Structures are given as C-alpha cells and as structure tokens.
Amino acid sequence: MAWTWFHRLASPPHIYRTAARLTPWFAWPAALLIVAGLIGGLWLAPPDYQQGDAYRIMYVHAPSAWLSLLVYTIMAVAGGIGLIWRMKVAHAVAAAAAPIGASFTLATLVTGSLWGKPMWGTYWQWDPRLTSELLLFFLYLGYMGLRSAFEDLQRADRASAVLAVVGVINVPIIHYSVVWWNSLHQGPSVMYLGKPTMPPSMLVPLLLMFLGFTLFFAAVLLVRLRGEVLLRERSAHWVLEEVGA
Amino acid sequence: MMRFLDMGGYYPWVWPSFAVTLAVMGLNVYWARRLLAQARRTALRRLQMQEEK
Numbered sequence: 106m107a108w109t110w111f112h113r114l115a116s117p118p119h120i121y122r123t124a125a126r127l128t129p130w131f132a133w134p135a136a137l138l139i140v141a142g143l144i145g146g147l148w149l150a151p152p153d154y155q156q157g158d159a160y161r162i163m164y165v166h167a168p169s170a171w172l173s174l175l176v177y178t179i180m181a182v183a184g185g186i187g188l189i190w191r192m193k194v195a196h197a198v199a200a201a202a203a204p205i206g207a208s209f210t211l212a213t214l215v216t217g218s219l220w221g222k223p224m225w226g227t228y229w230q231w232d233p234r235l236t237s238e239l240l241l242f243f244l245y246l247g248y249m250g251l252r253s254a255f256e257d258l259q260r261a262d263r264a265s266a267v268l269a270v271v272g273v274i275n276v277p278i279i280h281y282s283v284v285w286w287n288s289l290h291q292g293p294s295v296m297y298l299g300k301p302t303m304p305p306s307m308l309v310p311l312l313l314m315f316l317g318f319t320l321f322f323a324a325v326l327l328v329r330l331r332g333e334v335l336l337r338e339r340s341a342h343w344v345l346e347e348v349g350a
Numbered sequence: 351m352m353r354f355l356d357m358g359g360y361y362p363w364v365w366p367s368f369a370v371t372l373a374v375m376g377l378n379v380y381w382a383r384r385l386l387a388q389a390r391r392t393a394l395r396r397l398q399m400q401e402e403k
Binding site: 159166222344 | 374
C-alpha cells in the first residue's frame, strides 16, 4: 500500500500528465525568485570590502555550480533506480536532466573564469575545484555521447546509467576539494561550520537565486521529461490519444 | 546609472557572467520546448499513418 506512489511513478502516462500539471507551479515561482535575487544581488547588496563589485558574479556562479552538482546526483540516483527496478521513466529522467546539467556546468566554468581574471589574475588555473568541475563537464558530455552511440534505447539507458552511477563519486570530490586540498578557490560561500559567512544583505539574494535556479531546473526538467516520455512511448495507445485530442 | 553599469570597474567580467548565465537559461527553455514539440510531431505523424491504414 505504502509503495503505491512509487509504482505510479513508473507509469509513463501518469508521469506525463503530472509533469504537465506541475510545470507552471515551478516555472512562475522560479521567475519571481530569480528576478528578486537579481534585484537584491545587483542593486541592494553592498559591494564586498575585498572584492568590490566583482563578487556579484557569485549570484549566478554559485547557483549554477549548485545545479551542476545537483543535476548529476539526480541523474545518478535515477540511473540507479532504472538499473535496479528497470524503471523506464527513471532512465527518461536521467536522459532529460543531462543537457540541463551540462549547460549549467559550462556556465559555472565560464562565470568562474570571468571571476578568476580580476581576482586571481588568470582565467584558468589547474586548481582542484576547477579541475574537478571540468571533469564533471566531461562526464556530462560522456553521458550524452554514450547515449547517442547506441541505437537500442535499452542498451543506451543501461550503459549511460552505469556511467552516471560511477561518475557520481566526483560530486563529493568537487564539493570538498576546497577543504581537502590547498585551493585558490575560496572556501564554502554560504555556510561554514553551520554559520553564514556573509551578512543578510548579501546572503538573502543569494539564497533567492539558489531556490530560483532549483525551481527553474525542475520546470525545465518536467518539460524535457514529457518530451522524453512521448518519444519513448510514441507507439503507445495513450500517446496517440494524447496528441490526437 | 553609469556607476551601476560600471560595477566599480569590474563591468568587463560582471556583465558577461550574467549574460552567459541568462543565455544558458534561455537556451534551456528553448531546447526543452523544442524537444516536446518534436516528440508531439513524431507521435502525431504515427497517428496519421495509422489512420491512413
């Protein structure tokens, strides 16, 4: 009885219709939160006493970096569920999430480089945090490349899920790289030892951006998931009813 | 306004960062909608082929 919800998640028509219903509930709050975060981060927050206004890059860099890690973790969990329970929808979630994660990882690398130039004097350094984030970008590319290398969808699902599960080891390495090794990259931006590292006037817009980016990801994922499910189930009766309606 | 746009002299790095991120967000919305539209077209073609038979 308690597992009924889990079994319903495995139903493509249920997922398709639920995703359609949920998308606006994520998209509109995401837009509002991001606009509020931008106003707070660009206008209301004071300049940093060390980095001046360059620190404002953090308002897009840190949420992009958060998404790069979150999305890969979701792909690994979905891939694991797909491998263990042979749930097609779980593989569809991972496949739908990958391009979103890859694009935000690229945004993290580019905005990080743009922050690095005025702060460190260089766009790139083979620093543990930067190198492990670059490796994450290659894992995303590898995941998408591996999927497109197979004509058989089930083999593509299985092979890419194994890569996602194995590659997730890089996520804690990225997160703790600034703690484990001497890194040019600054330490934890939001919380350190359970206490915020910045005043509320800087922290609140950053938290709004984190939440806004997360909801944005959820909204885009749901739209992509509907597309993935339709492509996978294109011969199913419910799909023909859905598009014929 | 000019002081705001100048970003304390860091404008060559601050504004491109925001532009890149907003472009990534816009592209994600576009790609997602295109994937869904493509999937619907594929399913619709299949439905039309079935009706022709």
